[in-house]
Amino acid sequence: MRRIGRRDIVAAMLIALLAGAVFTSPPLQVLQGLSLDILTALRGKLIGDRRDPATSPVVVVAIDGETYDTSPFKGSPTLTWTREIGRVLGSVTEGGAKVVGFDVIFPSSIEQSEIPFGDAPFGSRLKGFDRDYLIALRKLSDGGKLVLGERLSNDHPERPDRAQQLAVRANIRALNVHTDPDDVIRRMPLSFSIDGKPVPAMAVELATRALGTKLETGPSGAMQLSGYAIPSAVPNTLTLNFRGMGRDIPAYSFADLRACVEKGDTDFFRRAFEGKVVLLGSILDFDDRKLTSMRLSGGYDGTPAPRCALPAPTSSAQKARSDIAGVFVHATAVRNLIERDVVTELGFPMRAIFTIVFAAIIAVAGCMLAPGGALIAWLALTAAYTAMAVGAFVQALALPLTEPALASLAALAMMIGYRFVLADRDERFLRRSFAFYLAPEVIDTMVASGKMPALGGEMRNVTMFFSDLSGFSSIAETMTPGELVTLMNEYLSAMTDIIESNGGYVDKYIGDSIVAMFGAPADDPAHARNAVRAALKCHAKLAELNADNPAFAGHGLSHRIGLNSGEAVVGNIGSRRRFNYTVMSDTVNVASRLEGANKYYGTAIMASAATVAQTGDSFAWRELDAIRVLGRGEAIKVFEPLAEKGAESAEQKTVAAAYAEGLACWRAREFAKAADAFEGAAMNDPASNLFARRAKAYSINPPPPDWTPVNTLEGK
Template identity: 85%
Template sequence: MRRIGRRDMVAAILIALLAGGVFTSPPLETLQGLSLDILTALRGKIIGDRRDPATSPVVVVAIDGETYDTPPFKGSPTQTWTREIGRVLGSIAEGGAKVIGFDVIFPSSIEQSEIPFGEAPLGARMKGFDRDYLIALRRLSDSGKLVLGEILSNDHPDRPDRAQQLAVKNNIRALNVHTDSDDVIRRMPLSFSIAGQPAPAMAVELAARALGAKPEIGPTGMTNLSGYAVPSAVPNTLTLNFRGLGRDVPAYSFADLRACVEKGDRDFFRRAFEGKVVLLGTILNFEDRKLTSMRLSGGYDGSPGSRCALPAPASTAKTRSDVAGVFVHATVVRNLIEQDAVTELGSPMRTILTFAFAAIIACAACMLAPFGAVIAWLALTAVYTAAAVGVFVHALALPLTEPALASLAALAMMTGYRFVLADRDERFLRKSFALYLAPEVIETMVASGKMPALGGEMRNVTMFFSDLSGFSSIAETMTPGELVTLMNEYLSAMTDIIEGHSGYVDKYIGDSIVAMFGAPADDPAHARNAVRAALKCHGKLAELNAGHPAFAGHGLSHRIGLNSGEAVVGNIGSRRRFNYTVMSDTVNVASRLEGANKYYGIAIMASEATVAQTGDTFAWRELDAIRVMGRGEAIRVFEPLAEMGAETATQAKVAAAYAEGLTCWRAREFAKAADAFGKTAETDPASALFEKRARALAASPPPSDWTPVNILEGK
């Protein structure tokens, strides 16, 4: 996981603000409606709605295809249906309906027809045809059970016939709908201004009469009906909640009801309409169809109501992207009565939520690889969608498309930002070190966020020098092919170990290896890793000598020198060609310690600086204090035996005897020192060396200014 810096955090915030601002801006306000559509579809698909249509407070009386195909309506113009409509409405009212609303408008009467018919116009010959219908309207209007519909328009208003207006005493309400910019109905107006006064919409009027209350508009413009403050994201509108996708509203065929009137079955009207709000409207395939929030899920033109007189049609209800307009008004009535309208978040809250979502994904895209960021976006979007559907069950609509799209845009922009700017250094580092640095070391460097400075920087490192002993004489006995095979196997094995301990191989010089620990990647444990690598390299060479065919008969041995301290590391060289390497006295001392191994007959020698940085991780044997060529100051040198507690009994015995001898040596007790070194001289070359030196000084004591420092003349 990539670490986020201050620059990255600022970029993530700016990208989230930009994405959030764009996707909640007015030009993209249709996304808010799309969220409603998706939530409606997901709720219907995942959760559904099991409400019994019989419990619906509103029902629809449908002038449907069956009505047009059933006598006496078949082949008859709708202006001639008025008397039958009056009869059916009278039976519905007698059945106990609370209020009846018209979603159909009869703007003319057959009595007004000027078509010639014999010696007089048809209308004159039909005088009195609408009398019973108008009487039925007057009776229902006077009882407060009837509301006719009209369409308000400055250009082409659509109102009922003048005689109907007089019959209901202008008891008429608007059927206008609120259409979004994408021609989808998701919200409905609550009131209209008529002659400077607010007048409730048709659905609001019907719900108010059913509840026995009047709608009130508060100081903030919010409509209150019977204690229910109608939520309005868009002022003076109600957001439709199609909880049952239209199936929760029963629809009765007008043809069947007219036959039921002929049959005289009053009980049916009571069972079907008692206590209900009734909407008279059309359900036809190509007339008054509306796109709503159900357009993605598919809606239903109601649930077929029970039948009274005619057999039920054979056709079954199918989902459609559009629904009959009467069900839009029916949904509003039900939402108001059941206090179940959708509550949408206001613009500030939608913007904040969208920004937060985009910011989370922007940060994820900054920390993770592109594929991981996409997975994070998918996971977060899925979780958020599930939560949004969960709260939509309770009629609260969270923005869905805006956060999802804004966060996706933030993901794309942050990925582009990283590619162009933020990851430029990382790509440079990977390209620069890919061929000569272990992948895990490169990953460590990238994760640390610290790139090596071009031109060099001071770093505390541990240098590792190794060289094969007497290799020149061995090489003389081998063919070039055998030599290359041997060296490739040896160098590969040693390099794998070095890189496996976070080391960096600086160069190969023939059979020699120059490596450093602690650069280019930061490694607080570079001294411990260097010592472990040296011990493992020594053990690995023993395995190769014992088991690899290329090493058979050669008995290769090597020397390793370790030293820790400050060094300049970086890209060093000419303007045209440079290498990532290291320079300092720390490097020179490590090189000298590698060569000093041969004087003591050992394989690994480390400086006291390296020992100090390893703590108590290893068991050591102090060898001597030496002054290497080219350096005036003496340094103490040590041999690593094993991890602390892992040394063998023989190693411990030799180390103890050697320590005793070294103490006597430094105290000028040369005879005692010789005896102590002599205990292990047969098996330990370093003890043998000191025994010989101690006996010589015991026989010929040094001057008083003698110091126990071994001066090495060679490299």
């Protein structure tokens, strides 16, 4: 066993910090979801769940393959099933169900059919077909026993038929789910903002009605349900706990229940549904299938429930699948809330600490032991930690798993490499260890003082610079890895050179995005002017790269840049074990939102009024609009820089003048005049085209008297 000194300990700590920072960084956030998937699989395989499905507080009424093959549904379009659905739901609620939720949406009625049938549309011959169904909906809704589902979307929302909406009044809740970047559902939303007010999601609404309470905000800011503080790693979500791998929720065949209604067996409905939350949904093999954290081990579409009238199908037994029916995702969320069994995930600081500590232990082992012995130590410690994590997951606590395992393995490899460069001098060691995430000025201070960096920050007036390539994901799909790397290196190098040559500091790269600040770490009284100048040069440089650089040929890249100035905390920010020289404040958030807001106006650069005010008369600007960005209630005036003062083209002046005239008319509610003014430049100016269409619409249907000329942006 090799003796280690202070220098080795410092090296191990720094390597652990670096490995922890990498494997808990946003680009590798997918590892957090992978940890949940592995823990779910290991718990299911090693421990399982012995709960009786009959004790489940939630059950599913399943529109399954049997339903489609059984009379009277066989060969009938689903729009004709509504009356039978109403009859079954009536029996379910009469049997004592607390509340029924719809995971199916009937966006239209057969009565609306315009298909010719004889001398009249088919729908006109079926007037009144849905009357009994609508009466059933109204009765159940008025009794607080029914919630219909809808899917919210800015582009294509999906809602029940208008008659159904009127029947149930306000008893409609969103079925939208929270999907991670890898298209896996591990969490569910708690609420949605509708008309500026938080409205519970479907699962939360059903749980609140079952518990006879409301969703509230607790003293700590966490959402509470009947005194239960709902754990929420991602704001406004709960992390699903698939404790029974889907088999802990009974699934009643809709066909059998319909036959049970015909049979008149009211006792069966009482035994099956008394005191239960009921979800109606499809469990077909091809409809509404969801990947969840059960994807590695496989989940089940519930457990077949007792039968009432029809014989059980002769099909083979259930098999585990990587995807499950969406209705069981909602059912699991309801059960988690009622039983207070939501998974608690550690926040980013604690996950980083777990990862860094584990990596540090392995790094020290790598410094003390031979490479083979260190690898065996890694295997043994990782196995022991995994067992501890599975034990914690049984108690609904999700410890990070993949991040510590991978970070420690990387730390081990780095420590073995370090042992070959023991003669490195301290300055070289510090620069190599911190160059990727501390500003050069900070590293120079460290080298001069001979001290490690410490936590701390200061309030500075800065200008934040956010940029992002437009539609880059679709372009990247057409490129080989080598081409993509070459393109990104060329682009990021060119943009970084411009930013740094104008006094900016690149805080971080996030994929193809760049986050930079002007005014820190080095003092710069002209930080706003330098930021705007850098943005204009970056835009011009991208056009040059598109025209002359072979790596950019045929791709036609474009980017969006957001600029905002204001007070911010800058400095070494983080935990005692890991921190970055970075910036924090609302100034940063607004700059990020302005970058995204460019896509609504078709602009490349957007700056706030605060930035414009700090640039003096250095640039020619045009005011774009007053907007309200996501997550911020106050309206912001936004501007587009055209060029250095006096360098704008004749066309830019003409468009800016017409736009200013149209904007003044818009704000004065003279929409017809505004449309005429914007129309003149709409052909070549997306922002003018946007306002021309908005002004035309308002000239036909004027807004209410309390209208304010503020555009509320719903996306980021």
